[in-house]
Amino acid sequence: EVQLVDSGGGVAQPGGSLRLSCAASGFTFDDYSMHWVRQVPGKGLEWVSLISWDGGTTYYADSVKGRFTSSRDNSKNSLYLQMNSLRTEDTALYYCARSGNGFPLFDYWGQGTLVTVSS
Amino acid sequence: AIQMTQSPSSLSASVGDRVTITCRASQDIRNDLGWYQQKPGKAPNLLIYAASSLQSGVPSRFSGSGSGTHFTLTITSLQPEDFATYYCLQDYNYPWTFGQGTKVEVK
Numbered sequence: 001e002v003q004l005v006d007s008g009g010g011v012a013q014p015g016g017s018l019r020l021s022c023a024a025s026g027f028t029f030d031d032y033s034m035h036w037v038r039q040v041p042g043k044g045l046e047w048v049s050l051i052s053w054d055g056g057t058t059y060y061a062d063s064v065k066g067r068f069t070s071s072r073d074n075s076k077n078s079l080y081l082q083m084n085s086l087r088t089e090d091t092a093l094y095y096c097a098r099s100g101n102g103f104p105l106f107d108y109w110g111q112g113t114l115v116t117v118s119s
Numbered sequence: 120a121i122q123m124t125q126s127p128s129s130l131s132a133s134v135g136d137r138v139t140i141t142c143r144a145s146q147d148i149r150n151d152l153g154w155y156q157q158k159p160g161k162a163p164n165l166l167i168y169a170a171s172s173l174q175s176g177v178p179s180r181f182s183g184s185g186s187g188t189h190f191t192l193t194i195t196s197l198q199p200e201d202f203a204t205y206y207c208l209q210d211y212n213y214p215w216t217f218g219q220g221t222k223v224e225v226k
Contacts, residue, residue: 045155045163045206047215059213062120095162103169104210105153109162 002026002108004096009113012086016117022079022096022110030054030074033099035106036081038092038115048094049081064090086117121145121209125218131226138194140221142207147187151211154183154192157220158203166205167192197223 008020022034036048050059051070058070069082079096093114097106122145132138142152150170155163165174167183170190180195194201202225207218 044220045157045208045217047208047217050213050215061214097162100165100168103172105165105168105208107165107174112162 002098004098004108004110006094006096006110006113009094009115011116011118012083013119014086014088014117016086017082017084018086018115020081020083020094020096020113020115022081024077024079024098027098029072029077032101033104034070034072034079035097035099036068036070036079037095037097037106037109038090039095039112040092046092051079083115086115088117091115091117120214121148121211121216123207123209123216123218125207125221127221128219129222129224131224132197133226134197134199136197136226138197138201138223140192140205140207140223142185142190142192142218144188144190144209144211148209148211150186151209152183152185152190153208153210154181155206155208156201156203157206163206194223 003025005023012018033052049070055072067085071080093112095112096110098108100107124143126141152170154167157163166177166181171183182193204220204222206220
């Protein structure tokens with residue numbers, strides 16, 4: 001069974017940093033690109049980043065480019081999102097998600113981890 | 120970035136109704152579009168990919184159509200478990216962008 005478990009959320013001050021993690025199981029992790037998607041509670045979805053299967057290619061939303069960095073450790077079946085220079089508008093539930101088997105859209109999601117940026 | 124305009128933002132419907140949700144892209148995205156369903160407190164669930172391909176395990180009452188800039192999600196006979204929020208997502212180029220969402224409520 002495919003499982004993605006998000007962790008690392010919490011409260012940070014504006015200008016601070018947090019590192020999110022996503023632990024994957026139930027599939028061959030290094031066969032798949034992985035994504036981060038966020039959602040302000042009660043609002044819509046925003047795609048945040050993609051990292052390719054080998055970590056060699058990354059893309060970011062304009063709203064986080066230069067501040068967030070996605071990485072992965074295939075030996076640990078883990079995905080990470082380093083979030084620096086946090087802003088109040090980064091407050092959201094952050095999901096990791098897996099690209100589909102044979103198509104790019106995400107087919108499996110984590111449960112999400114809540115990031116709150118507040119002074 | 121490609122803008123995805125979804126309509127309506129909400130609708131009221133009854134069990135058994137036919138429901139149609141529309142998504143328009145600000146440029147040609149071929150058929151690189153998917154539809155997700157999200158229920159409160161849950162992660163979204165993929166319904167449709169490549170505009171019209173039904174994801175495994177999704178009931179056949181859900182269907183998608185369109186290409187280029189105009190796409191639709193249709194639920195042919197609304198069931199009680201279908202009351203939720205629906206989002207379109209373009210995966211034509213980065214940054215991927217979602218529509219604003221359509222909340223399907225009980226009439």
